[in-house]
Amino acid sequence: MEIKGEYRIAAPREKVFAALNDQAILKACIPGCESLEKLSDTEMTAKVRLRIGPVSAAFSGKVTLSDIDPPNGYKISGEGQGGVAGFAKGGAVVKLADDGGATILTYDVDAQVGGKIAQVGARLISGTAKKLADQFFGKFAESVGAPASAE
Amino acid sequence: MTTATGIGARVKRREDVRFLTGTGRYVDDLPLARATYAYFLRSPHAHAKIKGVDLSEAEKMPGVVAIFTGKDLAEAKVGSLICGWVVKDKHGEPHKAPPHPVLAADTVRYVGDPVVMVVANSHDEAKDAAEKIKVDYEVLPANVDLAKALDKGTAQVHAEAPGNLIYDWELGVKADVDAAFAKAAHVTKIDIVNNRLIPNAMEPRAAAAEYDKGTGHYTLWSTSQNPHVLRLILSAFVLGIPEHKLRVIAPDVGGGFGSKIFCYNEETAVCWASSRVGRPIKWTAERSESFMTDAHGRDHVTHAELALDKDGKFLALKVETIANMGAYLSTFSTAVPTYLYATLLAGQYTTPLIYANVKAAVTHTAPVDAYRGAGRPEATFVIESIVSQAAKDLKVDPAELRRKNFIPSTAFPYQTPVALQYDSGNYPPIIDEAMKIADYRGFEARRAEAKSRGKLRGIGFSSYIEACGLAPSQVIGQLGGGVGQWESAQLKFNPTGNVQVITGSHSHGQGHETTFAQIVSDKLGVPLENIEVVHGDTSTTTFGMGTYGSRSLAVGGSAIMKAADKIIAKGKKIAAHLMEASVDDVVFEDGTFKVAGTDKNVPLAQAVFAAYVPHNYPLAEIEPGMDENAFYDPANFVYPAGTQICEVEVDPDTGETQIVNFTAVDDFGNIINPMIVEGQVHGGIAQGVGQALLEHAVYDKETGQLVSGSYMDYTMPRADDVPSFKLGYKVTPCPHNPLGVKGCGEAGAIAAPAAVMNAVRDALAPLGVTHVPMPATPLSVWQLIHGASRAAAE
Numbered sequence: 005m006e007i008k009g010e011y012r013i014a015a016p017r018e019k020v021f022a023a024l025n026d027q028a029i030l031k032a033c034i035p036g037c038e039s040l041e042k043l044s045d046t047e048m049t050a051k052v053r054l055r056i057g058p059v060s061a062a063f064s065g066k067v068t069l070s071d072i073d074p075p076n077g078y079k080i081s082g083e084g085q086g087g088v089a090g091f092a093k094g095g096a097v098v099k100l101a102d103d104g105g106a107t108i109l110t111y112d113v114d115a116q117v118g119g120k121i122a123q124v125g126a127r128l129i130s131g132t133a134k135k136l137a138d139q140f141f142g143k144f145a146e147s148v149g150a151p152a153s154a155e
Numbered sequence: 156m157t158t159a160t161g162i163g164a165r166v167k168r169r170e171d172v173r174f175l176t177g178t179g180r181y182v183d184d185l186p187l188a189r190a191t192y193a194y195f196l197r198s199p200h201a202h203a204k205i206k207g208v209d210l211s212e213a214e215k216m217p218g219v220v221a222i223f224t225g226k227d228l229a230e231a232k233v234g235s236l237i238c239g240w241v242v243k244d245k246h247g248e249p250h251k252a253p254p255h256p257v258l259a260a261d262t263v264r265y266v267g268d269p270v271v272m273v274v275a276n277s278h279d280e281a282k283d284a285a286e287k288i289k290v291d292y293e294v295l296p297a298n299v300d301l302a303k304a305l306d307k308g309t310a311q312v313h314a315e316a317p318g319n320l321i322y323d324w325e326l327g328v329k330a331d332v333d334a335a336f337a338k339a340a341h342v343t344k345i346d347i348v349n350n351r352l353i354p355n356a357m358e359p360r361a362a363a364a365e366y367d368k369g370t371g372h373y374t375l376w377s378t379s380q381n382p383h384v385l386r387l388i389l390s391a392f393v394l395g396i397p398e399h400k401l402r403v404i405a406p407d408v409g410g411g412f413g414s415k416i417f418c419y420n421e422e423t424a425v426c427w428a429s430s431r432v433g434r435p436i437k438w439t440a441e442r443s444e445s446f447m448t449d450a451h452g453r454d455h456v457t458h459a460e461l462a463l464d465k466d467g468k469f470l471a472l473k474v475e476t477i478a479n480m481g482a483y484l485s486t487f488s489t490a491v492p493t494y495l496y497a498t499l500l501a502g503q504y505t506t507p508l509i510y511a512n513v514k515a516a517v518t519h520t521a522p523v524d525a526y527r528g529a530g531r532p533e534a535t536f537v538i539e540s541i542v543s544q545a546a547k548d549l550k551v552d553p554a555e556l557r558r559k560n561f562i563p564s565t566a567f568p569y570q571t572p573v574a575l576q577y578d579s580g581n582y583p584p585i586i587d588e589a590m591k592i593a594d595y596r597g598f599e600a601r602r603a604e605a606k607s608r609g610k611l612r613g614i615g616f617s618s619y620i621e622a623c624g625l626a627p628s629q630v631i632g633q634l635g636g637g638v639g640q641w642e643s644a645q646l647k648f649n650p651t652g653n654v655q656v657i658t659g660s661h662s663h664g665q666g667h668e669t670t671f672a673q674i675v676s677d678k679l680g681v682p683l684e685n686i687e688v689v690h691g692d693t694s695t696t697t698f699g700m701g702t703y704g705s706r707s708l709a710v711g712g713s714a715i716m717k718a719a720d721k722i723i724a725k726g727k728k729i730a731a732h733l734m735e736a737s738v739d740d741v742v743f744e745d746g747t748f749k750v751a752g753t754d755k756n757v758p759l760a761q762a763v764f765a766a767y768v769p770h771n772y773p774l775a776e777i778e779p780g781m782d783e784n785a786f787y788d789p790a791n792f793v794y795p796a797g798t799q800i801c802e803v804e805v806d807p808d809t810g811e812t813q814i815v816n817f818t819a820v821d822d823f824g825n826i827i828n829p830m831i832v833e834g835q836v837h838g839g840i841a842q843g844v845g846q847a848l849l850e851h852a853v854y855d856k857e858t859g860q861l862v863s864g865s866y867m868d869y870t871m872p873r874a875d876d877v878p879s880f881k882l883g884y885k886v887t888p889c890p891h892n893p894l895g896v897k898g899c900g901e902a903g904a905i906a907a908p909a910a911v912m913n914a915v916r917d918a919l920a921p922l923g924v925t926h927v928p929m930p931a932t933p934l935s936v937w938q939l940i941h942g943a944s945r946a947a948a949e
Contacts, residue, residue, distance in 0.1 A: 085289065085290075086199075087196075087285065087286035087287070087288070088194075088196060088197075088282060088285050088286055090199035091199045091200075116858060117860070118199040118200055118266065118858065118860050119197070119198070119199025119200075119266060119860075120199070120443055120864075121199075122199075122266070122855070122858075122860035122861065122862065122864070123266075123443055123446065123447065123860070123861050123862075123864025123865060124443065124864060124865040124867065126855070126860060126862040126864075126868075127862065127867070127868060
């Protein structure tokens, strides 16, 4: 399952890229994020509470930044163990392009769940991942610059 | 003797009073002082290496009593769960037997594979603590798609089973079959998938165990269909607890359908841990766990070919099947797609040559084992699908083609080319009766009328045979089965004349407490209210083999008859003494010993009383007491057979299939309680309809996640999915058991999928649809209809 989207952010590309690497902004934007701690420039540990279908679970795991190509984009991936609920993992390839003084952010998300969450929520995961991606990038666009348009 | 409560009477099920008033006692109801509760942390991955298990946080959680991992069990030398049936492959080699650890230690092999057992003061505390366990998994590629399981490059499930192959087995001589095909006037070919099913017993699996430190005794309460067999497996193979130190009790059990035959991880772990913890441990599966871990059913991919001569006589049948075993070999998994499947491929027909090749594959999915019908529904689906397809190919009536190839009634006992010898049967009157009830002649008019309403109407036949009443022990032994297949019975009279009927079989919905009481009432003239049927406790019942394979009446009922014969024989001696007559002159009629030609008589109750208060009693000749044991080992399987006719209407706009008529005519031999038989047939057909139209256990082919893992995605048949069934009977009594009975528990589920699917195929045939996969869900039927209309337009 893949989900794509695009946002226009009213801020220059360098500023958007810096925000993508800003732990405080990420924490504020990741839906359900309870904690995000930096281990290195590219690795963080996170605690995220999510509800997928009828299952609500606290996931703890790693957030990794890779394919870092400033200021053109990177890949952000997360993998969390939800205890008895199973696991969730996913990533987004984020690309930034200039658009006058603003930036066009495109993302391409893939997500996967396992265990009990998949058992009762597999058919809901597309909708949930789409919603979570929209929440994340919507909030991100909002905190980095006034969103000029959102699709 | 036919009485209001004897053989043939529609006695209401006596056990239903407690089930319907909430006074049944199931494993989870058990009040155990100082009980702890187990929770199993399971793999969320289909295939992964366990690199580490961190219990540090979990151990500190409130209420935690103990936590056990696969390593702990390995160190304590807990054995592997076993597969109790050795199938030899076509080279004579025994099947590959990879280990099946109770808790996974190094590798997890399906979503739901248990990894850690947490024991705590409450279920919630155990679950909360499990939440804190960190298992470090290295996720590996999974082998999920059965059709590709044996391909090169597919992920390997076990090092012990190279290429994921458990066995490559065959029955019949391929060269002979090939020669017959070379001479055939017509060959019909089909490719079918027998969809994977999840058993869904109403009561989830449960276990509770208690260890008595003073005596060294373990007691295990389990939702088992065969408590003695479970005890034997746990004692002799897995836990090493001596049999006399382990008591297994299967109290009221809410349905099994085969899924509770097997020895499972959880009951084993709970039993083992009870002595370590020093307090009783209880575990009850959540519904999600039942979906993930109850042994699933069916799951075959099959190619079949039928050769016919120019007159439509079957010349030969060739079948190639890949059978899914799941990730581990469950207790009887290896026998299901071989000796319970290929041996049935003759069906009701005289097909002289049959060759079957079955490859059993392991995959990263839950174990697969016997499920209502076990092998026989898969065989019936193959035969009855290909016979109906052949009728379509040759443009002949499907009933006529069947009739032309039926084994004639004069040919019994009939030796099939696939090992079994059918003892009795008479198939033509069955199909005649079914066609009469179903008004087969009026079908074309109904089809035309449906068409005028825009509906596609179809009709389908399924003429099944099954071999059940498992089974002659020596045959089972020759075929690799690890157990005997007799049954035991004990008739234990009390001094006041009432009697306990103690059976080694186990009732979990079948109505034994009624049927068995009727047999005893009929045979011994004891009123029904004075008869109690006892089962399910290894300490209070004689060793028995349990209930599966429609065996309880044919084998267990026969054992009861033998014990009753012993009661009568002893009673005659006592009565002869009391009447001062010769034993040879004493007859037993209507519950009373009489001297022929006189009015002297001794009711059975009086003889019983004399046996327990032997003041006037032939003590020099016979022992006091009235308590007789019998074991019965059948001479052959029993062979119920029948024809089902299903009529459907498909709505081309929605793809929905509605069953508008369903007829089943069966030969179950003599019938003890017609109402219970009807209930068994109704339930069986509903399950078969579920498989044909609704139920499908689906794993994501990439990740191995169970996506139909709840009732949101796994559709069970409901009352409005089935019509009122029309039933009929033809009776050819079984010639080799004392009751003349066959078995009725599985027949409905064995025959129905083919009947329904043949009807759906018939309904869609005018559109040019030639292949309808099972289950025929509204979505897939709609796609077939619209694909066909698009193809026609192009």
